[in-house]
Amino acid sequence: MKAKLALAAVALSLAACNQPESAKAPAADAAGPVAAATLVATGAWCRPSPNGAKAGGCYVTLKATTNDRLTGGSTPAAGSLQVHEMTMEDGMMKMGEMTQGLPLPAGQAVALAPGGNHLMLIGLTAPLVEGSTVPLTLQFASAPAVTVQAAVRQPEMAGMDHGAH
Numbered sequence: 001m002k003a004k005l006a007l008a009a010v011a012l013s014l015a016a017c018n019q020p021e022s023a024k025a026p027a028a029d030a031a032g033p034v035a036a037a038t039l040v041a042t043g044a045w046c047r048p049s050p051n052g053a054k055a056g057g058c059y060v061t062l063k064a065t066t067n068d069r070l071t072g073g074s075t076p077a078a079g080s081l082q083v084h085e086m087t088m089e090d091g092m093m094k095m096g097e098m099t100q101g102l103p104l105p106a107g108q109a110v111a112l113a114p115g116g117n118h119l120m121l122i123g124l125t126a127p128l129v130e131g132s133t134v135p136l137t138l139q140f141a142s143a144p145a146v147t148v149q150a151a152v153r154q155p156e157m158a159g160m161d162h163g164a165h
Contacts, residue, residue, distance in 0.1 A: 038065045039104070039143040044136060044150035046121070047114075049128040056128045058119040058136060058150050061111045064104040069141040071101040077134045079123025086116055095120075101141065114155050128152045 039062060046058035056078070062070060073081040083098045102117055104110050112118045119136065121128075128134060133149045140146075 039063070039068065039140060039146060041138065041146050041148050044148040046128050046134050046150045046152045047155065048130040048152055049124060051127050053127065054122070054124060056121040056124055057114070058121060058134070059112045059114065060119070060136070060138070060148060060150070061109050062104055062138075063109045064106060064140075064143065066142065067106045068104045068143050069101040070104060070110075071139050071141055073119070073136055073138040073145075075121060075134060075136050077125055077128065078121035079125075080121075081136065082120045082122060084118055084120040086118075104140075130154065 042061050042063075044058065044060040046056055049056040070083055072083060075081050083102050084095055085098050085102075086093060086095050088094070097120070098117070102110065102112075110117075121134075130152050132152045134152060135147055136150050137145050137147045
């Protein structure tokens, strides 16, 4: 009887250590929200990249319940994932890595969007093809990492709503 109890205890211990991936990190598809202990990520998408491009841009909206900071991330689609900002300097638009990360004030939605702060995939392993999805694992100063499935698509054009047609 003791041997059976000991064997059952070992089996339960191993099962607890080998949780499925879904239990280890929050994940969702491009349309649904992803919730971590203190963070929600929605609307993740990436621009299609031309063949031969070494970098690509991705976007997402983040909302933290406590002050936090997006510090970077990773993806199998590229060698690195960086948080970038767009700024005007001497009348020129410049892009650069936010080495200290992107502040996420508590309770405020922070949108990474074209022409502003965004995720930069450096060293693409293959082109980002429209209609596919790209897994992006986002890292934060306080919240646990969140993995989203970013849809690869063209940006929506302002004023181009043809819903009445």
